[in-house]
Amino acid sequence: MSSIQSLAALIKPVGSLSPEMTISDVADQLLQPSHKAFLSLPVVNRQGRPLGLISRYRLQDIFMQRFGRDLWGKRSVTEAVNTESLVIALDTSLDEAARIVTAQLQYPITEDFILVDKHGCYQGLGTVLDLLKAMESRIDQRNQALSRALQELKNSQAHLIQSEKMASLGQMVAGVAHELNTPLGYVKNNVQLLRDLVQPLLELAAAQAQLSQCLQDPATPTDTVEAIFSRVQQATDQASPATFEEDFTPLLEDTLYGLEQIGELAVSLKDFARLDRAMSEDIDLNDCVRSALVIARNALKDKALVTTRLGELPLLTCTPSQINQVLLNILNNAAQAMTNSGQILIKSWADTRCAYLSIQDNGAGIPNDIQQRIFDPFFTTKAVGEGTGLGLAISYKIVQQHGGTIRFASEPGRGTRFVISLPLSQPSPLQRSA
Known part of the structure; x- marks a missing residue:
């Protein structure tokens, strides 16, 4: 069914019934081995236009009545036909046909649906089960395509x-x-x-x-x-x-x-870099600050005077190399925001639940109209070749994965302050992922 692209592939070339046939004749037709796969048979006039369907369930209702065959058997099939049967044009797309069929689908399914050409002439029957199988196959194909696209997106994200x-x-x-x-x-x-x-x-x-x-x-x-x-x-x-x-x-x-x-x-x-350490360990956040300041010293020394007010912090479980990357990104951004000799103030403190880190600069600040976008991937105000726009996006994701938050306040011309909070005890998924 994976190759089915149109309704034409679902046509069952079933012979039609004429309006002159009796109900008993129709019952005999439905009992033929070639018609056992169908729930109903079409009634078509001499111009080739379908009048409706007569189903096994309708005939069963008739013949289960007392003296039903005697009373109904010789009547015209048109007296028992369902004139409201579903008719679908062959040029209808599979998706649209499935929508039409499922919108009118009832349980139990008692009838097939009629397929007609563009002139409204009968072309054959379609079964609901075949249509649903075809749609299921298409959905599987689309799911596979989406899975491949998602995997490619994840790979691209990993590369970025x-x-x-x-x-x-x-x-x-x-x-x-x-x-x-x-x-x-x-x-x-x-x-x-x-x-x-x-x-x-x-x-x-x-x-x-x-x-x-x-x-x-x-x-x-x-x-x-x-x-x-x-x-x-x-x-x-x-x-x-x-x-x-x-x-x-x-x-x-x-x-x-x-x-x-x-x-x-x-x-x-x-x-x-924590090259010789476990990926997840108990550390003092102040040690991360000191390491990041040493690594960023060259970028900061001609731009800003750094003042630290580091409080006593309990140990917290995290991935230190990732936290260091967050600090380096924020410090580099602070240095780049300085046009003349500026100041950076770094403070740390803790309560019973979290450790907090504040990094404040007196640089150019962030314009109000873009403050909502600074954590968006690929968003950057730097010149081409000077930034990818991923630094703060990655920092936000790292802090989020640690169960923490990263917030900022900025005033153009006066500077920016980032506040990072990290829970003292991490959930087990972080330790497992690390």
Whole structure:
């Protein structure tokens, strides 16, 4: 039935009854093996136009009466025909035909329906069961097509979310790389200075080794020994402990400080991405704030002064890498909203049910006419190539999946404040999905 596209495929070429036939003749017709599949037979006049249907149920009602066959058997079939039988044109679509049939469908089903051409002439019968099966097949096909479309949409959504994550990751990596350049630069410079500082020590060691060999050889000329001894004296003067210690210790301490900064960035990056952690765990939301600030430091340092007022928070169950992504998106947006040196205030607090986080900036704010759309996917006010419009949409979805809420208030020209609330105990579906 999957190939049925029109009513023509459902035609049953059933011979029609003439109005001159008696009711007994019709009963004999319905008893023939070729007609057992039909609930009714059409009565058609000489012009080929259907007058109606006479059904098995109607004949049963007649013949079940006392002396029914004797009283009705010789009467014309037109006295028992249902003139209100359903007639459908062949050029009617399957969907429309199904709508017409089901609108008049009664239980039990007692009649088939008549199919006519565009001139209204009888062409055959259609059975309700065949029509319903054809529609069921079409619905199955449409459901399969919708399922494929839904799966493709989910795949596209996953790709878009991944693209947004990669874009955020690209910004993050660029910021971290920039932050690493400064300590790496002076660590490299210090190592070069230390190499130059150690060079006199290496020359002194080489001269002393040569002098030792000469002294052990009795055949060494006195002039040679004196020349080498003089060289040792010069190397000793150049590698004086006072000068060496004066330069060496600060360089070494500065180098260690630079390496500590690099290590701090590496730890913050690891904590931000949670690469070595379980996807769902109990964390302090303040730790997420600190990690996000380190990662976003390059984007913020020339744009805004960040002030934190982090309260004491209980541990909450969440997926830290996702919460970090939300914070990074909001911080980056805050930085981009600053035209001159601005301020960002981050506060955290908790009650018996939720932990709260507020991120407030004094940037350009969000125009009133677009405030209702900022969480819509693909909506962005940034120039082409500067944003996908998915950052806040993904952030909204992440917070929602954690059972929390994300709200904002904004006044153009004065800034924007986002408030995130996360329940302290997550429902089990989050932990299972993680």
